[in-house]
Amino acid sequence: MRKGTYFPDKPAAVWVSSDRLTDGVVRSLTMILRTYGCRRCRDGQGCMMCGFIRDSAPTHPSPDDLVAQFEAAMVRRPEGRFMVKIFTSGSFPDAAEMPPAAGLEILRRLDADPDVVKVLIETRPEFVTSEAMADCRQVIHKKLEVAIGVETSNDRIRLDCINKGFLFEGFVRASRVAHQHDVTVKAYLLLKPPFLSEGVAIRDIVRSARDVSPYAETISINLCNVQNGTFVEKLLRRGDYRPPWLWSAVSVLRQAKTENPDMIVTSDPVGAGSRHGPHNCGKCDSEVADAINRFSISQDLGDLRVSCDCEELWQKAVELEDVSYGAPLVH
Ligand SMILES: [Zn+2]
Numbered sequence: 275m276r277k278g279t280y281f282p283d284k285p286a287a288v289w290v291s292s293d294r295l296t297d298g299v300v301r302s303l304t305m306i307l308r309t310y311g312c313r314r315c316r317d318g319q320g321c322m323m324c325g326f327i328r329d330s331a332p333t334h335p336s337p338d339d340l341v342a343q344f345e346a347a348m349v350r351r352p353e354g355r356f357m358v359k360i361f362t363s364g365s366f367p368d369a370a371e372m373p374p375a376a377g378l379e380i381l382r383r384l385d386a387d388p389d390v391v392k393v394l395i396e397t398r399p400e401f402v403t404s405e406a407m408a409d410c411r412q413v414i415h416k417k418l419e420v421a422i423g424v425e426t427s428n429d430r431i432r433l434d435c436i437n438k439g440f441l442f443e444g445f446v447r448a449s450r451v452a453h454q455h456d457v458t459v460k461a462y463l464l465l466k467p468p469f470l471s472e473g474v475a476i477r478d479i480v481r482s483a484r485d486v487s488p489y490a491e492t493i494s495i496n497l498c499n500v501q502n503g504t505f506v507e508k509l510l511r512r513g514d515y516r517p518p519w520l521w522s523a524v525s526v527l528r529q530a531k532t533e534n535p536d537m538i539v540t541s542d543p544v545g546a547g548s549r550h551g552p553h554n555c556g557k558c559d560s561e562v563a564d565a566i567n568r569f570s571i572s573q574d575l576g577d578l579r580v581s582c583d584c585e586e587l588w589q590k591a592v593e594l595e596d597v598s599y600g601a602p603l604v605h
Pocket of ligand 1: 554
């Protein structure tokens with residue numbers, strides 16, 4: 275965890291934004307609860323680009339502390355009806371990370387809150403068991419969604435480039451279990467983990483969107499951004515990694531939405547425009563990031579109509595990196 279004062283009853287972060295659902299746009303309250311952290315990462319098997327363990331608690335917070343974190347976050351609620359997204363930077367249904375006494379109490383309170391229209395919890399697929407989903411469904415009867423970082427449908431890329439440690443069939447199984455309990459699925463895909471050329475990364479996510487579409491109502495395309503203290507940061511410093519171009523994100527969103535018109539396809543270009551985040555030439559970054567944000571809410575491909583001279587350079591990089599063994603040609 276980061277140095278500094280640690281309050282076990284305060285969440286790591288809280289913010290209000292908007293989310294596109296199948297039946298319209300809703301305000302959302304996102305909270306990152308500070309748990310002891312992702313079990314797999316604690317076991318020394320962290321993902322190559324994930325630095326969230328630095329935000330985790332130094333010891334297990336008590337169930338009361340975790341419920342207090344939740345209540346502290348709920349104070350920031352937007353006006354009217356809203357959706358609640360709970361991230362732990364790990365897995366909410368993992369009893370070792372989120373004790374059921376806390377997790378189920380939080381869901382019970384959300385169920386009783388008439389302004390909350392939907393709840394999203396984040397998890398690895400192995401924790402989406404029939405028992406865990408049935409326990410959740412005992413206490414929450416409104417819209418519930420599990421968000422799973424499947425990252426790609428390609429097992430080689432997920433295992434070797436991300437170190438995620440599960441197979442696509444694990445995601446498919448989790449999706450089936452969730453749906454049996456009337457729980458919807460949001461799939462996170464990761465554009466451009468390390469060791470892939472820009473073109474391979476684009477094709478991987480277009481293919482993945484197609485592959486996850488029977489199993490997820492929503493996909494969210496995360497654009498790899500480089501967090502401090504991660505393996506990918508070392509690659510970046512050595513010049514062996516470049517975060518994805520925003521043009522690649524535009525291209526992937528366009529293709530994925532065109533191929534899967536009924537699926538909600540979103541992306542939040544976190545860190546856009548910085549050297550550590552997805553970027554183009556520097557001049558057009560904020561305009562293209564805005565277009566991606568607008569599209570994520572509207573689902574209207576017209577919102578992705580943006581242009582800049584650097585689009586040609588991007589196209590060349592995509593073509594040429596396929597023959598440069600993945601070494602980035604333009605930083
Ligand atoms: Zn540009």
